[in-house]
Amino acid sequence: MHFDQISQYLLSGLSTGAIYALIGVGFSIIHNSTGIINFAQGEFVMLGGMLTLFFLSALKLPLIIAVVLAIGVATLAGVVFERLAIRPMKDASPISLVIITIGGSILIRGIAMLLWGKETHAIPTFSGNDPILVGEATILPQHLWIFAVTAVVIVCTKLYFSFTISGKAMRACAYNRRAAGLVGIDVKRMVFFSFAISAAMGSMAGIIVAPLTMTSYDVGVMLGLKGFCAAIIGGMSSGLGTVFGGVILGILESLGAGLFSSGYKDAIAFVILLVILLVRPQGLFKKGETERV
Amino acid sequence: MPRILSSIVASVAAVFVLSSGAFAAAPIKIGALFAVTGPASFLGEPERNTAQMVVDEINAKGGIGGHKVELVVYDTQGDATKAVQAANRLIKDDKVVAIIGPSTTGDTMAVIPVVEKAQIPLVSCAAGSKITDPPKKWVFKTAQNDSLAVAKIYEDLNKRKISRVAILTVSDGFGSSGREQLKAHAAKYGIQIVSDETYGPKDTDMTAQLTKIKGGQAQAVICWGTNPGPAVIARNAKQLGLKLPLYMSHGVSSKKFIELAGDAAEGIMLPSGRVIVADVLPGSDKQKKSLLAFVKDYQKHFKAEGDHFGGHAWDAVMLLKGAIERGGDTPSAIRDELEKTRGFAGIGGIFNYSSSDHAGLSKDAFVLVEIRNRDWILVK
Numbered sequence: 124m125h126f127d128q129i130s131q132y133l134l135s136g137l138s139t140g141a142i143y144a145l146i147g148v149g150f151s152i153i154h155n156s157t158g159i160i161n162f163a164q165g166e167f168v169m170l171g172g173m174l175t176l177f178f179l180s181a182l183k184l185p186l187i188i189a190v191v192l193a194i195g196v197a198t199l200a201g202v203v204f205e206r207l208a209i210r211p212m213k214d215a216s217p218i219s220l221v222i223i224t225i226g227g228s229i230l231i232r233g234i235a236m237l238l239w240g241k242e243t244h245a246i247p248t249f250s251g252n253d254p255i256l257v258g259e260a261t262i263l264p265q266h267l268w269i270f271a272v273t274a275v276v277i278v279c280t281k282l283y284f285s286f287t288i289s290g291k292a293m294r295a296c297a298y299n300r301r302a303a304g305l306v307g308i309d310v311k312r313m314v315f316f317s318f319a320i321s322a323a324m325g326s327m328a329g330i331i332v333a334p335l336t337m338t339s340y341d342v343g344v345m346l347g348l349k350g351f352c353a354a355i356i357g358g359m360s361s362g363l364g365t366v367f368g369g370v371i372l373g374i375l376e377s378l379g380a381g382l383f384s385s386g387y388k389d390a391i392a393f394v395i396l397l398v399i400l401l402v403r404p405q406g407l408f409k410k411g412e413t414e415r416v
Numbered sequence: 417m418p419r420i421l422s423s424i425v426a427s428v429a430a431v432f433v434l435s436s437g438a439f440a441a442a443p444i445k446i447g448a449l450f451a452v453t454g455p456a457s458f459l460g461e462p463e464r465n466t467a468q469m470v471v472d473e474i475n476a477k478g479g480i481g482g483h484k485v486e487l488v489v490y491d492t493q494g495d496a497t498k499a500v501q502a503a504n505r506l507i508k509d510d511k512v513v514a515i516i517g518p519s520t521t522g523d524t525m526a527v528i529p530v531v532e533k534a535q536i537p538l539v540s541c542a543a544g545s546k547i548t549d550p551p552k553k554w555v556f557k558t559a560q561n562d563s564l565a566v567a568k569i570y571e572d573l574n575k576r577k578i579s580r581v582a583i584l585t586v587s588d589g590f591g592s593s594g595r596e597q598l599k600a601h602a603a604k605y606g607i608q609i610v611s612d613e614t615y616g617p618k619d620t621d622m623t624a625q626l627t628k629i630k631g632g633q634a635q636a637v638i639c640w641g642t643n644p645g646p647a648v649i650a651r652n653a654k655q656l657g658l659k660l661p662l663y664m665s666h667g668v669s670s671k672k673f674i675e676l677a678g679d680a681a682e683g684i685m686l687p688s689g690r691v692i693v694a695d696v697l698p699g700s701d702k703q704k705k706s707l708l709a710f711v712k713d714y715q716k717h718f719k720a721e722g723d724h725f726g727g728h729a730w731d732a733v734m735l736l737k738g739a740i741e742r743g744g745d746t747p748s749a750i751r752d753e754l755e756k757t758r759g760f761a762g763i764g765g766i767f768n769y770s771s772s773d774h775a776g777l778s779k780d781a782f783v784l785v786e787i788r789n790r791d792w793i794l795v796k
Contacts, residue, residue, distance in 0.1 A: 341618075381625075
């Protein structure tokens, strides 16, 4: 076993882990303001990639405009989803809402399939394909984009939740919805915001990973599941917890495939998820009942 | 009671419609089972398109021996249960004289007992070698066996004096069949599989597997999968600076693969049916005429490039046409004449059926192609 191989496994794991983290943060934000797991989160990731492709190839727009439009339309989809599927269920239990999001994800996937077909598509990378050497290992410029966007997103959400009124209000809803309502916070509005933010973040994740992973109507399923794992490992935190969760998952997958057997790669990751759920259901990084957002 | 009455009325009406149709032209009814939707739709859709296109053309030229051909297509959705139901419907309700398809090996194996019992000839468009091995009286197939593709790659490795290979196969039906064949034939060609890796059909990063292969003893890599996995592998290999020759399977022999893999596709070799290189084949090639006709037609009708999946259906319809022209349109005559088909130059290759061989193709059905400048070239 050579050192350069290990360093490549770690670097590959880090880059896939960053993708999982970015998707996982979207799960956390909705969970923290509504108490539900939004299983349609993966579909926003898919929408990001597919919409960018649509604006690029069908409307021949430049990349930057296509990206902005794609995030805009995906956010709109998230908002419409909240209005039509989540809000009308006034006193539904979290479990029925979770089931609704699963139904929503199947619907969104179906519409995407009918609109854009079943084929897989490639999106051009943002800044070339020439691999970058890091020691003995290599990564692509697109990975740097992923690291950068993940970092910016984490910093921005941290600032938003700590220093803005609406961010603080959202945190209040996460602690105690009823109490937040009593002090005059419009809880429904906060839920609405949380869907808008996480749809925007999901689609952004979908856009920056699409040049590496390709995109099709059904990419959201697996990516969404991995993002969910990252959020669980990180204890549903919208900050560094989920980032570590994603990176741990990515590195374990990569080391598992490299050192043990590639056939059991996903099994290794999901077994770890199960163990964490059994042993530390509150996530790896959470100490009892502390701040969640 | 009203319900029973209405169903009686409906069936009487149906009898009238059917019998009046029979008086008019007495068309030859051919059934077709394709996985038009579902996970295998990349097979079923071009197959359905092609079969309908060919039948329309035959009818435009006056049909077979003065009889119009009627194609009855059912969608199996790649589901063996639905395939069996549809086969029963074709035989009992539609009274077809022969069946084309199904698209996948699983569907085909499920349908075989049905057609054997009803004694209706079946021309499958699926690739699995167990469909015609051992030969079954009523079952033929047009898609090339996986083992022929494996043989083509191993021959090239022998030519390059490469003996240690790594294989990287997808963990679905196509990949595991390829993996079996790769392992089964390695010894015969003096090839040693030094690394046996797999990946999931939805995986987005295979650098770990390739890093492992890179650190091993392999002199070449053979990857067996359908899009998009192989395109990701091609890109990952380029990222890692993997210098070993990279072979793909016939599962990616369409322009889609080049589009997805981009520059990373350069230099990759794969066995493929002749259809993708139809225009660069030498004029002496027996299949060239059929291939060019098919490609041109498909382009005209569907604004897409005809691929070898559609070709399987083209071959199936044309084989049936030949058999009906020679021996008439009863199921047993069609079966007997199909078995006597010799030297039929179709899309998948040159078919020579016999009582012991209902697959009909040799490894010459494949050519080895290399990707250069985003196009295919023939490897001599």
